[in-house]
Each structure stands twice: as structure tokens, then as C-alpha cells.
Amino acid sequence: xxxxxxxxxxxxxxxxxxxxxxxxxxxxxxxxxxxxxxxxxxxxxxxxxxxxxxxxxxxxxxxxxxxxxxxxxxxxxxxxxxxxxxxxxxxxxxxxxxxxxxxxxxxxxxxxxxxxxxxxxxxxxxxxxxxxxxxxxxxxxxxxxxxxxxxxxxxxxxxxxxxxxxxxxxxxxxxxxxxxxxxxxxxxxxxxxxxxxxxxxxx
Numbered sequence: 001x002x003x004x005x006x007x008x009x010x011x012x013x014x015x016x017x018x019x020x021x022x023x024x025x026x027x028x029x030x031x032x033x034x035x036x037x038x039x040x041x042x043x044x045x046x047x048x049x050x051x052x053x054x055x056x057x058x059x060x061x062x063x064x065x066x067x068x069x070x071x072x073x074x075x076x077x078x079x080x081x082x083x084x085x086x087x088x089x090x091x092x093x094x095x096x097x098x099x100x101x102x103x104x105x106x107x108x109x110x111x112x113x114x115x116x117x118x119x120x121x122x123x124x125x126x127x128x129x130x131x132x133x134x135x136x137x138x139x140x141x142x143x144x145x146x147x148x149x150x151x152x153x154x155x156x157x158x159x160x161x162x163x164x165x166x167x168x169x170x171x172x173x174x175x176x177x178x179x180x181x182x183x184x185x186x187x188x189x190x191x192x193x194x195x196x197x198x199x200x201x202x203x
Contacts, residue, residue: 105197
């Protein structure tokens, strides 16, 4: 193996399951050619690659059997429904619905821009898993203007390190207390995103 290990990211390649299996078998063959006493770092690298492949194969199997395709019209309807419902309630239920409104709205705009009918037509599977709820990823894909602001992070009320926006819906869904000041910033950002979506879909 070369002195420097290549930085391979199988998640970005959108490989089908047979190709992933073939690569996994090739890595297993290479594994037996490596002397663990001499090349322990190379084996560690191979194990990481094989683990990535197993994870991706599992995600693709899950997507194929359980994920339901959403189309532009349905996502637009969900955006409006969640946004209205978020205004009719308060607290974490309101925030949770606002998050889902932003997510549905962003996906609706993205599909329309890319001339795709449903989420099943998305070639890059990482947009759905693991980044389906990662609004920062969707913000970058949509190239949202600077007026929206940087995607906020937050921490829990009991402290700890900052968490990404993709975790916010889980915190609100399960009633976990978020730091109040950071929660306010997250909600304000979601409201800006929803305002932007409204302008986009009404053009």
C-alpha cells in the first residue's frame, strides 16, 4: 500500500448494492494479503472502509424497503400545513412543526429546481440518509442567501457540547430541554427559512 492512505468517501459515490458488495469482497481479499504485524495501520484503514460499506448497504436496504417517496406537490402541501399548525400551538410542538415545515419546504424547492418529480429521483442518496433532516446540508444545496444567516447550533439545557441543526427535531420530539437562548436562535432561523420557502413557491 502507498505511504499515504487515500481519503475515500463511499457515501458521496452513490454506488448500488452489487457494486458495494464487490468492493467489500475486494477489500476482504486485500485484507488477507496484509501482514498484521507489519501493516497494522493499513488493516485499521481497511476495517474502516469495510465498515463504511456495511453502513451504506444497510441504509440502501432500509431506503428500498421502508422509505416513502414524496413529490413536489405533497411536500409543498406539507410545508403549508406544518407552518400553519406551528402557528396554532406553542412551545416545543410549535417548534417541531416549524422544523418539519422548513424541511418539507426546502426539499420541495430543491426538487422543483432540479426538475425531479419525487424524492425517489434523487441520485445522491446521502441527501436522504444520513442528511435527510440536516437542514444545513439542504441550505448549502439550495445556496440560500446570506440574509438567512449561518445555520445555528444549540446545546441542551443541562450543558454539553453544541449540536447540529439536524438534531433539533429529535430534541423537541422527545421533550428534551434545549438551552433557551440557543433555542430562540434556532426558531428564528427556521422562521427565516420558512419565509424564504414561501417566497420561492409563490413565484
